[in-house]
Amino acid sequence: MPPEALSHKLQKLIGNPWDLAHRNLCLNGQRLEVIYLRGLVKEERIDQAVIGPLQDFLATIEGSDQDLFSTDNFLPALRTATEARILQDPKQAAGLLLEGWILIVSNESKFIPALYLPGWTKRPPSEPPGEKALRGPREGFTEDLLENITLIRRWIKDPRLRVEEKTIGKRTKTKILLAFLADLASPELVREVHKRLDAIEVDAVLESGYLEELITDERLTIFPLIQATERSDKVTAALLEGRVAILVDKSPRVLLVPVTINELYQSPEDYYLGYWLGSLLRMIRLIGNNLAILLPGLYVALVQVNPELLPSHLLLNIAGLRENFPFPIVVEVLFVALAVEIFYESALRLPQSVASVGGVVSGIVLGYATVQSGIISSPTLVVMIISTISLYSGPNYDVSIAWRILKYLLILGSALLGVFGLAVTAALILAHTATLQSFGVSYLAPWAPLQPAALSDAPVRKPLWLKKRRLSTYRPQEMRRQGNTRQEDISFRKEDEENK
Amino acid sequence: MKRINKHKALSPRLFFFLLFTPCLAFTFMYFPLTGARVIGTDGYLAIPVAFGLALPITMVARHFTNHYPGLTMIEYTPLIIGKTLGFLYNLLYLGGLLMITIAFLQEVIGIAYGFLINRAPLSFVTLLMVGAVVYISYYGITSVARLASFLFPAALFLGVTILLPFQNWRLLNILPIGGEPIGTYLNGGIQSLYIFYPLTLIFQAAAFADRREKVFPLSLLALGLIFLLYFVNSIGITGVFTAEGITRYLWPNMEYSRTIDLPFFLFEEVGLVFNIAWGVLSYSTITIFFFFLAHGLAELGLKSKNSRNPVSYQKILIILSSIIAGALQFTPDLNIIRAHFSSVQMVGGLLLFGLPLLLFLCSLLRVYFWRKT
Incomplete structure (x- = not known):
């Protein structure tokens, strides 16, 4: 031609x-x-x-x-x-x-x-700002698909690592990669991921968030049923558990399926820091999350609706501190919560240096001023600050956002029906999570259905030398993870004894 | 509309929690009343007697599970006694289940209303409770069982809490042991049998279990654990309040938990947390009752006018919840129900335990005559 x-x-x-x-x-x-x-x-x-x-x-x-x-x-x-x-x-x-x-x-x-001969500008892998860790690799995914799959390949040098390509989006023709270990990931799971991706008919996929919304099991839920991460070590750990990673071109957030709510509170860092510290961190996250969700509601319920349930000295203290404050507790709590939301959004958009100054001004000066001017009582401020800080103790931003929204439901339930309202709302949220599944896996696993073996690695971090089998939660094809890791140590000791 | 695939819907653990949670929550707040009223000081001995009387139910369930695998009682009854009789039998049985569901709901709402939300309108509390129950039951047996399983820590908390008041326990309060005639203990046991009424759910739940051979041992385990908890609780509460003291309260276990004194506890009393733990277990229990009621009615094969297919359990669930919510507005208040408690217990016992025993006899007779002819 x-x-x-x-x-x-x-x-x-x-x-x-x-x-x-x-x-x-x-x-x-x-x-x-x-x-x-x-x-x-x-x-x-x-x-x-x-x-x-x-x-x-x-x-x-x-x-x-x-x-x-x-x-x-x-x-x-x-x-x-x-x-x-x-x-x-x-x-x-x-x-x-x-x-x-x-x-x-x-x-x-x-x-x-x-x-x-691709030649567009790329950014080098850097630590993801939303998933910082004290220990562990500092490399996160970038917007380049090849770069991302290379990051995974540098961890897993196993010929059974499969990378399958798909194109989604009539106009954007976005490349999607499916990564999994052929001898670990359940074939049904891989088939299901393929099926859901093939069923998508959209004109554009601009970010992995598009796919997340389209392939999720339950579209109306507030909880993330797919894990999104920018950390390559997290993806690698997931692949080694028999899960499937979905990489999307132009998106540094890799999707992992299936996921349980328990998984969203775990970080690869837990395994880098030793099991005592790892377990402590997990417990802190659990306590932090519960404090963040329940504390404002409980405060409203106990002080506004059921004061008779508080110990009398504590009740008197709070009543003394709230003297002359014009608003009901629930209004105070909602006011502070709203202010925190606004500060949070502003801090995200502001340049780093301005944001930190803004944080100090809003946190200390404004907080002090609102208490002094008789708008918000100091116990309310203390409760809301603890709740806000605790909310982000978990390593997953998506689930924090879900709780951030549900916190308001709990506050409203408490304001209406006190402790009973709080319990009913919490039970309803729990009931909702009990109905959720992520690619055939119960969202509440390993708590419900109870999986004792997997549970031993849930609220605390199981020592690596005891993690001989993979979690049954994700139904991997091969359960055995490792052999006796203390063998060398034992033989060394025997030799030592013989020498003696 | 979603349809339930009975095949492998419940793992052994989920099956266990599906039985354990309702058995624990059902009468937990007031069960010591019966033993104390009927027997007196050693009213706690009513529990082992009731346990012994409830055991045959698990045996009967085992028989049916082995003979009619994958079928619920609603499905196999017509196979044993014929269509018409079977339909009537099932209606009576489900009527019994409906009766205890309403009675239990009344208790839960009574406690919530009496102790926590006496300022909110009762109709609002009822609608809230029923709405919340329908929400989870709608999603099917797996979700209902998962919720029961996830609430195990609450059950554990109740188990620990009933041990804490032993600090005020007096041995003299439970003495003398065995001072009553045997007939009194038997009567106490029969009257306390209602504690184990939720065990009747095995006849429906067994069909959903993915491992049939585990149904019997798991039912026994649930029954055994409940017996142990109730027995220890019964001894504890009698030792703290005396039998006479127990009869003074509407909800003796609620008062029992109030005797716990934990210094530096966030709340004025542990009773509140105890109440909430029982409340969430009750919520799970009601969802289980609702599910089996709706599913049982759906299995009767009722058809709407314009449809060839039987009405789905979800539709029945919604209709049923409206009826129950309405019935709760007009049912007599808790004190009146309590006054006729023994009649409710007797009718419930006849329908929920008596009918399956009768069916078992029919089944044996059928086999006997079949072999003979």
């Missing part, structure tokens, strides 16, 4: 975009055209990686009657470091052009060689 004809066809297909580059070449007497989209390819390397090898190839076939780019001839002879393909269909060629491929067109061939 003459270069002009293909150019014309491409122009018809993709318009004549501003960033479309045509380079007309005449190499060894052959008229060629190199077509690519600027910005998507490494322009400075085209000469070295495309034109140079092409010239060498043309020199080798001079005088031949064969089609210039016939598959048998061209691909083996083209010595270039980039991925190359031979196409015939201009539509397919246009698709690859939009993905950052370079097309070579000649009037001597009906084939269109395409070479992959």
Whole structure:
């Protein structure tokens, strides 16, 4: 096909975009055209990686009657470091052009060689701001799919690691990768993930959040039924438990399925810090989460509706401190909660330095001023500050947001019916979570249904030398995780005793 | 509309909690009353007698589970006694279940209203309770059982709490032992049998268990644990209040928990937490009752006018909840129910334990005649 004809066809297909580059070449007497989209390819390397090898190839076939780019001839002879393909269909060629491929067109061939030389700007892997850890790797996923899968490959050097590709989005043609360990992940789970992804018909997938919403088991729930993370070690640990990772191009957040609510309170860091500290951290998260959710409601219930249930000295103290404050407790609590929400949103948008100053001003100065001016009583402020700080003690932001919203339900339940209202609302939330499933796994596992073996690693962190079997929660194909890790130690001791 | 796949819906653990939670919560707040009233000082001995009387029910359940695997009692009754009789039998049985559900709901609302929310309108509390129950029952047996399983810590808390008042326990209060004629103990045991009424759920729940061979041992385990808890509790409460003291209270265990004195506890009394723990277990119990009631009615195969298919249990659940919520508005208040408590107990016993025993006899007779002919 003459270069002009293909150019014309491409122009018809993709318009004549501003960033479309045509380079007309005449190499060894052959008229060629190199077509690519600027910005998507490494322009400075085209000469070295495309034109140079092409010239060498043309020199080798001079005088031949064969089609210039016939598959048998061209691909083996083209010595270039980039991925190359031979196409015939201009539509397919246009698709690859939009993905950052370079097309070579000649009037001597009906084939269109395409070479992959991506060159868009990437950010290097850095520590995810929302999932910081004291110990452990500092690398998080980026927006580049290849980079992300490489991060996982650098952890798992197992030939059974499978990476399967899909394209979703009629217009965005977003690449999706499914990663799992073939001998661990349950085949039903992998099939189910494929099924749900294949059923998606949307025009755009801009972030993994799109998929999260589309493939979730229960669309109306507030709880995250799919785990999203930016930490490569978290994804690796999940794959080793027999779970499936879904990577989405242009999104640093990798999705992990299935997930349980218990999983959302665990961090890989728990296993880096030793089991005593790891267990302590898990307990703190559990206590923190419960404090965050229940404390404001309990405060409202006990002080406003059921004061008779508080010990008399505590009740008198609170009553003394609340003297002359005009608003009912529930109004005070909602007022502070709303103020905290606003501060939180503002702090997210403000530059870092301004945000920290703003935090001090709002936290200390404004807090002091509201108490002094008789708007909010100090016990309310203390309760709400503890609740707010505790809310983010967990390592998962999505579940914190769910609780952040449900906290208001609990406050309202308490304000209406006191401690009974709090208990009923909490039981309802619990009942709701009992109905949830994530890819066939109970959301409350290993608590309900009770799985004693998995439970031993739930509120506390199980020592690594006792983790001989994988969690049954995710139904892995192979349960055995490790052998006797103390064998060397024991033999060493025996030798020592024999020497003595 | 969702349909329940009975096959492998309940793992052995979920099956256990499905029996254990209702048995624990059902009469926990007031069961010592019966023994104390009927027998007196050693009223706690009514519990082992009742336990002995309830044991045959598990045996009967075992027989039916083995002979009619994967079928609920509602399904196999017509196979044993014929369609018409079976339908009537099932209606009576489900009527018994409905009766104890309403009586239990009345108790729960009574406690909530009496101790925690006496300022809220009763109708509001009723609607809230029934609405919350329907919500979870609607999602099926697995969700209902999962909730029961997740609430195990609350059951554990109740178990620990009944040990704490032993600080005020007096041996003299439970003496003399065995001072009454045997007939009195038997009477006490029969009258206390209502403690184990939720055990009747095995006849329906067994069909959902994924491991049939575990149904009998798990039922025995649940029954045994409940017996142990109730027996210890009964001895404890008699030792603290005396039998005469127990009869003064509407909810003796509520008062019993109030005797716990924990210094530096956040609340004025442990009783509140005790009440809440029992409250959430009761919630789970009611969801279980509601589910089996609705599912049982759905299995009767009732059809609506314009449909060929039987009405789904979810639709029945919604209709049933409206009826129960309405009935609760008009049922006599708790004091009147308590006054006729023995009649409620007797009718409940006849329907929930008597009918399955009768069915068992029919089944044996049927086999006998079949072999003969």
